[in-house]
Amino acid sequence: MKSFAGIVVLILGLSSYAATVEEKIYILSDSMTCVDNTTFPYRTFNDFNAFSQNNPILQLNQDDSLSLWVVNFDSIDHNFQIEDYASTFETIPAGDSVLVGYKFVNAGGYIYHDPLNAPTNQYLGLAGMIIVKDHSHDSFYWNIKEHDSTWNDNLLHNVAVDWTTYEPDFFTINGNSNPDINADPLARIVGNVGDTLILYMSNTGNSVHSMHLHGYHATILYSSKSALEVGREKDTFPIHPMQSLVLRIVPDKEGEYPVHDHNLVAVTGNNLYANGMFMTMLISP
């Protein structure tokens, strides 16, 4: 009976690939460099103790657990929370670190961020994506964000701003604007006719964005804010601040088509068209 029990355990083990994914991210304060070389103070989570103007994308499979060290190398305290996962948050004093654990039973997209002084620390850049997959299709990732280049210095020094007068002038996907988005293999949708392509998008900014795929329709597989959106097939996808969407695209023809934010101000970089949220999607036969 002992060996029989062992076989049962082995079979159960093979049928479930749940794993614990171990990651470590570092909070760093530095500056964002925009498409026209404008710079302003910026903070991000980073893979290493080296500043990047995009936050790491943490990837898991459905039913995996995340074991995450968050190291605060900034000179002030920060908090850590996962949007649409739990209302609780962790506090990480300056120069300290915390180990947090989460299990993800639902596939989809999540946002990890610093909720301290909301939305200030998230606005200043501390918001990244957690992807939980239940498939092995080619996938693409957009961390969508806008910036008001004149505000960051004030917010960094706790000078109040009036969010009703927010007028962002730079617009990025994974920290880049056009033409650099096309050089980001995580962002640019590339595939073949008939492929199943999965697009994960999270809006970590403070404006609503409306992403338009020219040439193709997509189906919403997941929405963090409204289950009613799931199953809709269309070509333009509004996404609210701190919302995540997962889309499925099965291209029916070859071609290179524009992909952009339909809030047309967002395809500019400091009024320079088309230096904002604009790229192309490239589909081969």
Ligand SMILES: [Cu+2]
């Ligand atoms: Cu359009």
